[in-house]
């Protein structure tokens with residue numbers, strides 16, 4: 001299987017979907033002539049022309065709202081946010097319009113839109129550029145949200161998101177764009193709502209998603225090599241819909257759960273996961289569920305301190321050791 | 325450059341002259357059926373809303389009820405110009421637009437009561453009517469939030485290679501929302517067949533136009549100059565003037581794929597919503613009376629039809645009583661309709677959940693335990 005980057009995997013997904021469906025159009029700031037702020041759409045303008053790859057002015061509320069309106073008519077826009085942090089200026093469009101119009105119309109109107117872009121900290125760009133709003137989106141019935149962590153997942157989930165008839169918000173990571181992984185040449189689609197066991201294990205379940213997946217995998221390796229503990233790493237991939245089954249099966253096997261995410265602790269995604277585990281696998285738990293989140297403050301700039309604020313593999317290891 | 329002084333008062337257009345405007349090219353070939361049809365459509369909206377007001381006063385309607393009474397010529401005039409690929413989207417004062425595009429009174433009234441037979445199965449309410457099969461995309465509650473969607477409809481029309489337009493309606497208060505200006509710019513920048521229609525009724529809730537907007541002396545649509553967009557002011561008391569101005573904008577959309585901003589001067593007689601107890605505090609009784617007596621679009625049109633002998637008193641009475649009767653039947657239909665079942669709360673959220681046999685995703689969509 002060829003090894004390609006996460007960035008390339010997303011680009012391949014976009015290109016394949018553009019070719020498959022004439023209604024797919026990519027719209028965003030700097031996506032066309034500039035080749036993408038993070039080069040995800042590099043070369044697509046040259047290949048597919050300005051009807052399919054469209055540079056938007058810096059008007060997130062305007063162009064995202066426009067994409068939502070176009071999707072109601074059957075266009076399938078894939079909107080790029082330069083950062084998910086900029087979503088807040090388009091929040092009304094993303095929540096009130098994309099999230100509620102199907103409901104308020106009694107099911108008469110569908111919004112088959114994809115909104116994608118990076119959502120992660122760790123790059124010293126300060127509080128306004130480091131948000132991870134998947135927990136906020138997941139709180140909105142009507143919306144779907146996925147956070148792929150590997151090239152394979154990014155490609156398969158992106159294709160599923162574009163084909164989905166509901167609005168799907170895809171959160172990528174600037175730190176993952178350059179990472180590589182095996183991606184088959186044959187076409188594949190990964191259904192939303194299916195978690196993936198990134199590493200099998202027997203002693204403890206580490207649940208993670210998006211940027212915290214590599215953190216969890218590093219911790220699992222340390223646990224194995226230095227502490228002889230076999231950790232199972234469950235990557236949620238999709239937050240809503242959520243694959244509860246895979247989480248619960250793993251916890252029932254290992255009897256311990258440690259949850260890692262880049263959200264803040266209060267009302268983070270893992271608050272819901274912890275609830276689900278205690279509700280449906282209480283009798284299987286041999287220890288209290290542990291959580292590791294970003295330290296509860298706006299994202300700090302200081303390059304020396306930002307890594308301390310974000311979930312660290314060493315903290316995951318400590319938390320695991322604390323319940324073994 | 326020094327700042328120009330903002331005009332302090334809303335400029336009131338000269339009274340209309342329907343006999344003259346009836347001869348404009350877009351109006352001159354209208355058949356009697358069509359002319360009476362406009363009258364019927366305006367009367368139907370008015371009677372529907374008067375009836376809904378009574379239902380509200382009986383305590384059967386929850387939340388807000390924003391009445392369109394006084395503005396009917398706009399929705400009816402615009403709807404009369406819609407072809408296969410012309411679309412409409414508006415804010416929460418949306419009953420008139422819905423009825424004008426052909427929604428029926430029963431489904432509209434039932435929606436107000438939150439009944440299962442409502443146009444949105446009781447899920448949208450007064451502010452959120454939709455009829456996509458009639459190119460009507462709502463009914464939106466966030467001031468100005470529908471305008472980017474309207475630009476998206478225009479984008480969709482153009483993307484699919486159709487000749488059409490999207491009329492995006494808003495109030496005089498909505499024009500100060502950032503999203504509206506982003507939408508203006510995008511529509512002009514990309515040559516989209518969007519028509520922005522400002523229904524200027526003088527007030528946003530209790531705030532008069534002069535207290536909410538800084539604008540060129542020509543008015544609110546003239547802000548279009550800043551976006552290099554065409555614009556026009558229209559006197560909303562004349563359905564013929566509306567058809568003339570909107571017709572030009574539609575032509576521009578169809579033939580040149582270019583947007584337009586229209587400001588239509590109008591007035592609402594009722595409060596902002598029926599719960600607006602201050603409706604008479606922020607404006608004078610004289611002002612309300614003057615509009616009602618001298619500028620009411622329905623009355624002005626009725627007089628024109630009678631004066632020019634297009635419609636007889638008898639025909640008028642038939643239309644009036646039929647509309648009243650239709651509204652009465654709708655009120656009864658709504659009353660007798662069942663409320664939606666509790667299970668329906670989680671229906672119409674996701675397309676996938678409503679089409680389980682076509683579902684492609686897995687996992688949990690709802691979290692109710």
Ligand SMILES: Cc1ncc(C[n+]2csc(CCOP(=O)(O)OP(=O)(O)O)c2C)c(N)n1
Nearest residue numbers: 417465466467495496497498525527528529
């Ligand atoms: C974003 C937002 N802010 C405030 C409101 C509350 N609100 C509803 S209607 C309205 C006045 C709008 O006036 P205008 O745009 O002139 O429309 P009209 O009611 O006159 O038709 C206000 C302030 C809202 N619904 N949405």
Ligand SMILES: [Mg+2]
Nearest residue numbers: 495496527528
């Ligand atoms: Mg107003």
